[in-house]
Amino acid sequence: MFTSCENTGKCASSKSENPSDDATVSSSFGYWRVLLKKCSEWLVFIPSKSSFLPNSASRASSDKSHNYEFMKQSNYIFLCGGHLRTTRIVRPNFTSHGPKFSVLPFTILAVTFPMVLYLVFEAAWLWNHVSPAVVIVFCYCWCVLMNCLLRAALMDPGVLPKNDHLVDNVAKNGLPEEYHSWIQMPGPRMVHDATKTDAKKTPDLVSAPVYAKYCNSCFIWRPARASHCSRCNVCIANLDHHCPWLSNCVGQCNHCYFIGFLVFACIECSFLAASSFYIVAIKSANRARMSLFLGIFACLGLLYPLLLLISHLLLGFFGITTREYLNTERHSGNSHLKDLCLSPFNLGSPTTNFYHQWFRPRGASNFRVLSRRTLDDGRLDQVVIGGLDV
Numbered sequence: 349m350f351t352s353c354e355n356t357g358k359c360a361s362s363k364s365e366n367p368s369d370d371a372t373v374s375s376s377f378g379y380w381r382v383l384l385k386k387c388s389e390w391l392v393f394i395p396s397k398s399s400f401l402p403n404s405a406s407r408a409s410s411d412k413s414h415n416y417e418f419m420k421q422s423n424y425i426f427l428c429g430g431h432l433r434t435t436r437i438v439r440p441n442f443t444s445h446g447p448k449f450s451v452l453p454f455t456i457l458a459v460t461f462p463m464v465l466y467l468v469f470e471a472a473w474l475w476n477h478v479s480p481a482v483v484i485v486f487c488y489c490w491c492v493l494m495n496c497l498l499r500a501a502l503m504d505p506g507v508l509p510k511n512d513h514l515v516d517n518v519a520k521n522g523l524p525e526e527y528h529s530w531i532q533m534p535g536p537r538m539v540h541d542a543t544k545t546d547a548k549k550t551p552d553l554v555s556a557p558v559y560a561k562y563c564n565s566c567f568i569w570r571p572a573r574a575s576h577c578s579r580c581n582v583c584i585a586n587l588d589h590h591c592p593w594l595s596n597c598v599g600q601c602n603h604c605y606f607i608g609f610l611v612f613a614c615i616e617c618s619f620l621a622a623s624s625f626y627i628v629a630i631k632s633a634n635r636a637r638m639s640l641f642l643g644i645f646a647c648l649g650l651l652y653p654l655l656l657l658i659s660h661l662l663l664g665f666f667g668i669t670t671r672e673y674l675n676t677e678r679h680s681g682n683s684h685l686k687d688l689c690l691s692p693f694n695l696g697s698p699t700t701n702f703y704h705q706w707f708r709p710r711g712a713s714n715f716r717v718l719s720r721r722t723l724d725d726g727r728l729d730q731v732v733i734g735g736l737d738v
């Protein structure tokens with residue numbers, strides 16, 4: 349099958365003389381190539397932006413794929429068969445040049461690195477000289493911290509589905525003019541009617557209005573408190589902010605995990621600082637240099653999550669999100685504190701606000717990325733009007 353060069357002793361040609369052998373090798377190679385491609389796509393799937401067309405042509409081309417494979421306008425990268433997600437690597441805010449990168453691996457490293465040093469240099473001494481419970485509690489809190497970090501970073505923050513069932517006329521000619529304005533709706537909070545001059549004597553209550561806007565990127569009317577994130581390029585329900593440290597938005601579905609991450613980051617830093625300085629006090633600084641380093645590292649590491657936690661605590665008392673707070677600051681004519689108190693989402697009681705902001709049920713995902721995508725718009729299939737199915 350193979351020809352060899354007797355003069356040089358090297359194989360001059362290894363080409364098969366039998367075409368059927370070539371076909372077998374080729375088909376075997378093709379099989380492994382397809383398998384490798386499917387495995388790599390399962391591990392990391394990046395939706396292609398170019399093929400998103402919100403009209404009938406793209407709808408006809410869709411097959412039995414999952415919903416996440418059609419999130420072509422988002423900046424998401426899906427991992428592990430769509431179970432996890434993160435945003436594409438981006439350039440940092442403070443520079444318009446330089447490399448693009450994701451901060452999430454750095455955040456995971458910053459949480460893991462002190463844990464490894466603690467286990468190597470401090471855990472055995474604390475286990476034997478103080479109590480095994482100290483080490484066990486520290487490790488348990490670290491596991492909860494990592495769980496909150498990964499859930500906040502990789503799960504659905506509350507993505508609202510894009511409308512890819514636009515009529516062809518809108519897809520071709522653009523939106524009607526009236527879609528480029530806000531609409532006003534009655535809000536959840538009742539306030540005194542400002543048009544009544546004697547509001548104190550006859551307190552007529554009206555509902556403080558909230559506003560909804562049509563998103564020109566997702567082609568949907570956004571619910572109140574939802575907003576479009578330009579980093580992720582999707583609309584998020586109850587968006588708080590886009591967190592660069594998590595490479596994900598913080599919104600309706602993952603806000604509690606973000607708060608849990610901040611709480612346990614503060615607990616872990618305080619725990620590590622206390623145990624490290626205790627060891628330094630017992631052993632002296634010269635004999636426990638790594639503990640001294642860990643103690644200082646923990647004190648510095650405590651500052652950022654603690655400040656964030658305090659700011660979110662205060663925002664929770666007013667019942668507003670970070671985005672609403674930053675937007676309020678831009679308003680003119682009212683003092684800043686008055687703006688916060690007049691927010692239609694401020695329920696009047698700090699404890700009620702705090703409960704609603706931090707402990708309310710996070711709800712299911714609005715858009716199930718792992719479900720099979722349907723070809724047609726099924727939203728009106730089961731609408732009942734006047735008792736008759738249509």
Ligand SMILES: [Zn+2]
Nearest residue numbers: 563566576583
């Ligand atoms: Zn949007």
Ligand SMILES: [Zn+2]
Nearest residue numbers: 577580590597
């Ligand atoms: Zn985002």
